[in-house]
Amino acid sequence: MAKSGKIPKATITRLSIYYRQLELLEFDGYRMVSSENLAWLCQVNSAQVRKDLGYFGEFGVRGVGYDVIDLQVHIKRILAVNRDWNLGIAGIGNLGSALLQHQNLWERGFRCIAAFDNDSSKIGKTALGGVRIIDIKDLKQAVKDLNIEIGVITTPASAAQTVADLFLKAKVSALLNFSPTRISVPESCLVEHIDFTVKLDMISYELHHEIGTKKTTNSF
């Protein structure tokens, strides 16, 4: 689909952010948006917007801009979020529970359809979001039965590698790791890591260095 071979990872993240702003523009009733305005909303420059989209085709009309709805369709196709993905969450503490009932995940097609824990007081109970909590020992069978493609790790750091290994044995295609630790996986498995404190480092830097200057951002 892409015109050139390797697309920068940052481009993919920005497409995701452009998409969210296009949704908001549509909600606000806009039909067209210029690359300048989309860039401004996403805190990048307009050449970057055109370059990022240019990897995948010609989507704008010169002098007019982008169709707000059409461009969403294109980006959804590029990101392959025009389909649903099945997620299994391991570690049903507060964070796992928050994800299970996170409306935004479902709305975006990331279906949290399985919940795993090793706590016998939780196993068999219905978690928030209506999913029954499965014994983590039965993870492999459940991943197969439910066609889980993405494993989400919300365990304490001490359990993260063990859980990652279980997901790998069950042959999930990717892991999303919320635990504050490194996990080792073979090269055949994709891992993304979410660390809230990276955003807080950004806030710390901005507050320290830019107090008194313009500092509104609404980045993702």
Place this chain on the structure above:
Amino acid sequence: MAKSGKIPKATITRLSIYYRQLELLEFDGYRMVSSENLAWLCQVNSAQVRKDLGYFGEFGVRGVGYDVIDLQVHIKRILAVNRDWNLGIAGIGNLGSALLQHQNLWERGFRCIAAFDNDSSKIGKTALGGVRIIDIKDLKQAVKDLNIEIGVITTPASAAQTVADLFLKAKVSALLNFSPTRISVPESCLVEHIDFTVKLDMISYELHHEIGTKKTTNSF
């Protein structure tokens, strides 16, 4: 502190990521690291590492690399995370509770010292992490009394703007918004937004486009 005026936001995010890899290198017993190896660990190229650090000074030794401990000290100072920051969390559901007991936040100096909610069954109770839950109506006084600098929003989307307005009236310096909605703030307030689904979009893209190729990443 910076040699030039405006530092790209992406540079600040990468410094945060370099710092986390340097911690891991130190933990593993490394004393020195080349820009090539640090770049490889952080999934960027070595010129980028040198450029990012170059905004702030000369930290490496030519032909040798960076001192793993010294560079952590420099980055902590640049990011202003060589001090503690006081956080108040509004919305003590599952996500708010997860943050209150998130060991990693405290270890990095982001002290969640206040918890706010509007649910009378929660107010006055002790939340996870040992903080007493304060009536959100008393947010302004608590922010003043406890010197809260950063407001964290973990409410449902429908309450996010109201809570943001309360934090703004209480004169916090920055907001970290976990709710899946836009919030409007004056330019004098910094806002960062965390949307888990941006990482899932990345996974979706990678799974769709790069199945069968090398796809291990461990980015933040």
